[in-house]
Amino acid sequence: MTDLKPQPSSKEAEEAMLGCIIKGGNEIYERASACIKDNNALYYNNNKHVWIAMNQLHKDRKDIDMITVIEKCKDMGHSIAFHITGLDVEPSIHKVTEYSRIVWERYMQREAAKSARKLYNTSFKKYDAVKELIDEHMRTLEELKNAQPNKDKDISDIV
Secondary structure, eight states: OOOOOOOOOOHHHHHHHHHHHHHHTHHHHHHHHTTOOSGGGOOSHHHHHHHHHHHHHHHTTOOOSHHHHHHHHHHTTOOOHHHHHTSOOOSOGGGHHHHHHHHHHHHHHHHHHHHHHHHHHHHHHOGGGHHHHHHHHHHHHHHHHHHSOOOOOOHHHHO
16 A cells, blocks of 8 residues: 655645735845746645746736736636635744745655655666666755755854
8 A cells, every 4th residue: 555645745834925025115025036946836826826927927027916916817718706714814024935945845855755756657667767766866955965964063153
């Protein structure tokens, strides 16, 4: 029997990050987008649609706020104003980098699991392709490692 686990994600971090961007606009979007390098980092579809709309607004050099995001979502065929107006716009915009890092870390955890499954399945069928997949998997693991906060402390920080 397989022990299935839910995919790593944080709806709260995604929504807090999006709320910060709606509250803080383009400057806060730029801080968040420094962490979020792939639209698929957002696990929940409504959040992903909002993020993609924000990406497009930023690319088009338009202001990012509640109304422009709602309208861009409508233009893209996603009538999710109810979702956007329900986003938590109270979190501190100063924590957007932390929220973004959590979203990216969960995404990299999903990617590592996907890569491991691919490596496992390929090892039975195409042994010659395994080396390439190992290299790919190692890059994914390195990205996951880099996404996690560093808990190493310098002795001078402790003393």
